[in-house]
Amino acid sequence: MKKALAELIGTFTLVLFGCGVAVVGGMGDEITTVNLLGIAFAFGLSIVAMGYGIGPVSGCHINPAVSFGVWLAGRMSFGEFIVYVISQVIGALLAAVLLYLILSGKASGWDGGLGQNGWGPDTVGGYDQTSAFLFEVTATFVFLVCILGVTQKGAPNHFAGIAIGLTLVMIHLLGINITGTSVNPARSIGPAVVGMEANPLAVQQLWLFIVAPLIGGGLAGLFFRSGLLGLDED
Template identity: 55%
Template sequence: MTKKLIAEGLGTLILVLFGCGAAVLMGAQIGMLGIALAFGLAIVAAAYGLGAISGAHLNPAVSLGVLLAGRMTAAEFAGYVVAQILGAIVGAGLLYAIASGAPGYDIAVNGLGQNGYGAGYLGEYSLTSALIFEAVMTFLFVTVILGATGPGSTAGFAGLAIGLTLAAIHLVGINVTGVSVNPARSIGPALFVGGKAMADLWVFIVAPLAGGALAGIVNAAGLTRA
């Protein structure tokens, strides 16, 4: 179990450092397409590098879906969530340490790849839009994960399918919420940025968990598997 928790923490660190790092350090150069690919490629890297150890959930919403699909215990779920959140915090901390070395960087202005919605945030989408987007996209994301890793799935391709799905979700929704679909990914940067990022954080905990839970329940009922 210790190896699994270390893998989950390290994998979530990779996701935050690569994905949010692309937005903070290279966003102006690579644009939204580059940021979307960074998140997707981070998942691919973690899935193939660490998946054999822990399954590379890297996301409390994914772990909740796996739990409700009957593939892990409640104790394992709790351990995974703690490891994922700690990994995200460390990843965000490393990113802040790097970004703060650039002349003129101000976390209050430049941010840390935090999620948000409403006035002053990217496309300024409403709370309703943010909740719907995060819940629906997390449901679809976790459904793909459960299908790609479940009985009858094609061996060796799960990491690629999952990474491409996350990249596609980012291509659709960066302008809406910055794309969370992952409470840990949202918690890490928000803790450092504070202010509006912390005020908005509940959306990126509640909506992804609701979507992940629904995906797990639907999968357990056999509606999304052979």
């Protein structure tokens, strides 16, 4: 239960502050408008904060693709994987609901956006499905290589949270204009489901932000399990 609660709180924090900054920062009439760098750091700093806050309890996966990669790497049981994913999705949904309630209080109104992921001509960058899929698979693979690398036995992991958070910042800097950056099925599910009335297309495109990150995370997990990546344990 401690691990499940930790994963719920961690994913809740990531979605609330990451997606929240993306939405509020995009409202041009605010006191300050957050640019791409600010949004990227909001997601990255959420990881840093939760990495040190709940990392000692659950490992701070807060992402089904991370848990999938960790399971395939042989570092957790299948039962734990299922519990983690359920907790993560619940945390993302709760965060999206809270964000919806907060944004609903804006006097001038807002367009109903909750930081949903997507692709196509109506998105910011206008990239197609192939671009979105390739980016999400590759970015999640790189993310898991960092995570599995800095948390393996024998690695100097005192700064693991910072390394992982900065890697997520790097990923967002490239991906925001391509897909809005997911690399995390739970992060995509929460805003898409809660905001489906305003943006039904996000739900239709949700499959990509579940499948692609799981492929990328799974590949990284298999690389570490096979010994192709990772330290030799002599």
